[in-house]
Amino acid sequence: MTDQPYDPRYQGYDPYQQQPQQQQPPQQPQQQPQQQWPGQQGYDDPHAAQQYTQQWQGQTWETQVHQPVAPADTAYLPPQTPPPHGAYGNEPQPWQQAPMAPAPPPAPEPPATDASAATYGPATVAGNARITDAQRARLEGRSPIIDPGMRPAALTALLGVLLSATAAAGSYALLIPLIALQGVTAAGWFRLNGMWPARQGIALAFLGALVADVALLTAGRENGPAAILGTLGVWVLLSLVLQLRSHADPDERMYGLMASVASAALAIIATGYLAADPEAVTVGAAAAAVAILARALPLPTPASLIVSLLAAAGAGIAVGGLTDYGPKGALLGAAAAACALIGHRVAAYDYPSRFVHFTAGVALPLATAAPVVWVLGRALA
Structure with missing residues (x-):
């Protein structure tokens, strides 16, 4: 023992010396106004802390006050234990080898979107799925009846005018708009039933319509019922055979059979324009x-239904005056308009999409009017 004061620099440092394990202080979030280096926490003597600070030769931390960040946004640091009182050496400690890494900046907030972004679904790896008008109406609980609108109605009127004008020119001239009507009818009916793509069913229905046209042109207008009904019977049997060979579930096969038969029937019945009086x-x-x-x-x-029927009766009188029907054209026009309105209503059912409006909404009114034009035209003639 000497009378000299204790100086920790003269004591040797043994890195393998067993030191008593001290209790690990809890890690405090970085919310203090000024940062301190780790070794400063283990000294109670202010003079010793000052001396220890003056002899420090490594890189010190910044004393600038930073904006506190949330603990979830900072980098993870291992627990730091200060050295025991009196242990000092020139070899840097593990926590002294590198300064603390600065906390990463917080992630920026997503930019604000405009009102049009509400029409898109959440972001996925496959892209944003657009919400259709039919899906929006279903989510909002609105009526499942959505009328096609003015533009499909204008296309229907154009196709009807072509049928009306070419009928006077002959059967082969009438065949051009009729084939277009039959193709759109086959495609629109499958899409109206939610079956898409259905290339085989559409092709089968359209082929049946073409066979009926050829059979009627071959057999003549007087044999129109036999040509149309015979083709329809054959195509119902053909649709049944094809659905029986399908490997789908029984419910799905039945649903496909009904859609195929109905599509073929509507496309074939439109051939009634060829069988009717021009x-x-x-x-x-x-x-x-x-x-x-x-x-x-x-x-x-x-009010719209009443106006439609009155307008159709007036058009029947006007156009009938140019033909031999005369005033009887009002009855024929009103009956054809009633069937057309039924087809229009069917095309508006069950939240139809825009594609349905421009296919079934265009073709079904004229296709459903073909039988009454055929039957009532022969009766009034």
């Missing part, structure tokens, strides 16, 4: 076109 086609197609245009006007549904 003057009846002229009156009936024109009246159906006027009725669909009137139905698209922004009126209440009951």
Whole structure:
């Protein structure tokens, strides 16, 4: 023992010396106004702390006050234990080898989106899925009846005018808009039933319509019922055989069978324009076109139906005056308009999409009017 004061620098440092394990202080979040280096926490003597600080030769931390950050956004640091009192050496400690890494900047907030972004779904690896008008109406609980609107009605009127004009020119001229009507009918019915893509069913229905056209042109207008009904029977049997060979579930096969038969039936029944009297086609197609245009006007549904029927009857009288039907054209026009409105209503059912409006909404009014033009035209003639 000497009378000299104790100086920790003269004591040797043994890195393998067993030191008593001290209790690990809890890690404090970085919310203090000024940072301190780790070794400063283990000294109670202010003079010793000052001396220890003056002999420090390594890189010190910044004393600038930083904006406190949340603990979840900072980097993870291992627990730090200060050295025991009196242990000092020139060899740097593990916590003294590198300064603390600065905390990463907080992630920026996503930019604000405009009102049009509400039409898109959440972000996925496959992209944003657009919400259709039908899906939005279903989510909002609105009525499942959505009318096609003015633009599909204008296309229906154009196709009806073509049927009315070409009927007077002959059967082969009438065949051009008729084939277009049959193809759009086959595609629109499958899409209306939610079955898409259905290339085989559409091709089968359209092929049946073409076979019926050829059979009627070959057999003649007087044998029209046999040509149309015979083709329809064969195509129902063919659709049944194809669905029986399918490996789908029984419920799905039944649903596909009904859609195939209905699509083929509508496309084949449209051949009635070829079997009907040409003057009846002229009156009936024109009246159906006027009725669909009137139905698209922004009126209440009951008023719109009445206006459509009255407009079709007036068109039947006007066009019938150019033919041998005369005033009887009003009855033919009103009957054709009633069937066209039924087809228009069917195309508006069960939240239809825009594609349905421009296929089934265009073709079904004229396709459903073909049988009454055929039957009532022969009766009034």
